[in-house]
Amino acid sequence: MAKIIPFKAVRPTRDKVSLVASRSYQSYTQAELEARLDYNPFSFLHIINPGYKYQKEVSGKKRYALVRNRYLEFKEDHIFIQDERPNYYIYKIVNRNGNEFSGIVAAVSAEDYEKDCIKKHEDTIEYRENIFKDYLKTVGFNAEPVLLTYPDNTTITGIIKKTQQERAEFEFTTTYRDTHYLWLLNHSKTIDIIKHEFEKMKTIYIADGHHRSASSYLLAKELKASNKNHKGDEAYNYFMSYLIPESELKIYEFNRIIKDLNGLTKEEFLIKLDTIFRIENRGYTLYRPTRKHHFSMYLDGEFYSLYLRKHNYNIETSLDALDAQILFKTILEPILGITNLRNDKRIHYTYGKEGMVTIKSKIDQGEFVVGFGLLPITIEEMKAIANEGLRMPPKSTFIEPKLRSGVTIYEF
Structure with a gap:
């Protein structure tokens, strides 16, 4: 039984989302990275590369603390705002090859990871799990969803398609010529339907993000042990994921x-x-x-x-x-x-x-x-x-x- 719930996302404002959104840090060449940091003050890269402000390489726990500081600065400057109500976020990507991906950004239970309701197909490296767990504990946020896949479900697909008929909250095209769309779904009855459909699924699968999933689980376990008043509904019991149906997943060698x-x-x-x-x-x-x-x-x-x-x-x-x-x-x-x-x-x-x-x-x-x-x-x-x-x-x-x-x- 998969527990998939809505949450109150922190998001860029509509006018800045295309400037904020970034690829994985490791995917940029040094020249690309420097250009974005030099000429785009709104790039999320400034948050995850906080030493650039001082023209200095910063690593370890010092870097984690500075990442947290940069993130709070983005919130203070109203580059980021937080939604007032929990939402499922319907997310669509159309890449330059014409492939379309439509799914739901949601909070996924770390307990499901422990119980193997969320299945893995790759090994993780323990020291990397712990490094990222410590990073998450300091910064206090997930910024890139784990990619999960689930068996095709006509009910969920129907809700996604119906939501996509409305005007998107976000619509932006990247320099890679991929176009991204995001819709907010907060109608209580529709949320209950989606929750129920996921609850009927015995298994969902990690497609990409095994280390992030493992680190989020380790953090949930650690914070649970240190919280005498643990109830089970705390935000640390979940991690952010993007769930798409199996038929839309594209696998290359x-x-x-x-x-x-x-x-x-x-x-x-x-x-x-x-x-x-x-x-x-x-x-x-x-x-x-x-x-x-x-x-x-x-x-x-x-x-x-x-x-x-x-x-x-x-x-x-x-x-x-x-x-x-x-x-x-x-x-x-x-x-x-x-x-x-x-x-x-x-x-x-x-x-x-x-x-x-x-x-x-x-x-x-x-x-x-x-x-x-x-x-x-x-x-x-x-x-x-x-x-x-x-x-x-x-x-x-x-x-x-x-x-x-x-x-x-x-x-x-």
Whole structure:
């Protein structure tokens, strides 16, 4: 039973939302970051990069305190205002490729995360969980929703579509040419219907934001333990999420590029691959796989297709059948000696939109030696792995939509 409730968001004023909203901090180049900080005083980047005001790098707890200060300054200057009533926020994104995403920004129960009503498919790193938990505790807000997905529901979809017939509270287009819309939904009967529909769902799934979810849960647990008067309805018991139906989720693959052949010659490497794959040289023709358990490879100026010889590979779980796991267990670990997919500096990742052309370019330039192309996983694969309590290898999915920070903010 999923507990999804409305909340009183802190939001930019209508005239400034396009200036406030920002992408994830890590997605900007240094030049982009400096330009936005230099020329846009309303960017949310000023809040999360508070040392820029003093032209100084600030880290750790000092940074957290300054983030809190910048956030309060934005509220004092009426760049941010808080809604007087709890709302569900109907949010729509139309990206430059014409893909549309419509869902609900709401507060989601941290207890549901603990009870595994909110399912995970990726491992998290403990120290990152605790760092972000401490950050949240100091700043006192969520600024970017966790992306969750739920089984398609005609009742919820109908409410979303009906709400979208009204004038949007926000409508703005980014420099990425994505257009964002936001509507407020606070009609009590409609809110009750949405709550009830989510309560009937036994499971919803994290699509993007595993560390943020874990950190929010840890914070809820800590604040609950320190609050002698804990009731269960405190704001810290929830975290902000953007919930979209499964049919609207877009999943792209992450391809792999490797810096060396682990001491093997090209011929030795191909012979080892032949044990478990049927290999075809595709020459100079750009090739990407078209079926599960098929891979593309670019090596020494030529493309290859790799077809898994299934009699040499055991599939016992949904994780075993995942292409990213197959590649890891058959090539990356046993042949190329890559055991830690998160931290080994010999492996890098390019997401599917960049394609095999990017892999070819990086290898031709001498930066890498070999690259592998995969098909994107399906929502059914993701759910099956989560339902079995298993975890995908790092960088198995690149998921859209990608959300903006600072459009809706959840305080606790």
